[in-house]
Amino acid sequence: MIASANNAAASAVKSLRVKALLDEVPKTHIASKVGLNRMTVGKHLKSDDMSLSEFIKTAIALNANPAQVLAEAIESTQAKEKASAATDAEIK
Template sequence: MTPDNISASAVNSLRVKSLLDEVPKTLIAKAVGMNRQVVARHLKSGDMRLSEFIKTAHALGADPVKVLADAVTEEKKKAPAATGAE
């Protein structure tokens, strides 16, 4: 479990939510204050600044703290399986 894995998992959760809820990237971009292409690139790469993450979560109606907590929990579940430890 690394910070990079956790942040990528959290951003991926937002990407999936945006796709499932069919939220246009232009709407997210307006809320975040950047253009649609940059938002799409950040969501796809799994990497964005914390302020962008929080604004994106709010634009999607998600609680950014819960999204991060869920990502930590998910990565903890993966960690023992990846190392073979229990």
């Protein structure tokens, strides 16, 4: 269960990182909205984890719905785990 939560969190942060890159949003813009410096924002976007408040602020800075980003990450993680479990069951 904890591994699943970690995977979902990493997926949600990755979604924000991808959105920032695709939308070409400068880290300085995100940093000013989040209240952190540019280097810290870059570090958080490169990692697989960030605090909930930073996640929400970052999502809002990117014009994304934080709840939707997280829900999609959880759904994706659960689908991958079900597929993996089905594959493991077929092998046995």
